[in-house]
Amino acid sequence: MSDKMTIVGAARPPSEAPGVVPGLLLHKFVKNDSWRGALTADATGGNLPHTGSAWIYEKQVLVSPGDRRVGATPLQITNGVSERGYFLFPISDDV
DSSP states (O other), rough: OOOTTTOOOOOOOOOOTTTTTOOOEEEEETTTTEEEEESSSTOOOOOOSOOOOOOEEEEEEEOTTTTOOOOSSSHHHHHHHHSSSHHHHHHSOOO
């Protein structure tokens, strides 16, 4: 190897477009006969607790570090998803 050659790491993907806030894309599910809602990275909801009625898919949610939410902080949400694979919350929260 010559002194003009360098070993480099794996290629990194290009950074996001300017002005795009990074975040975690999650899927929101609710139960129609309960107070519970859930956020999960699994679009099928297959990893959500199976207790009670079925989960109903509602929408995609982007959780970003700068979000202001009622109830849980973005950090609490991402920690819950990281630890359990989902985050449960009261459906009265505006998520």
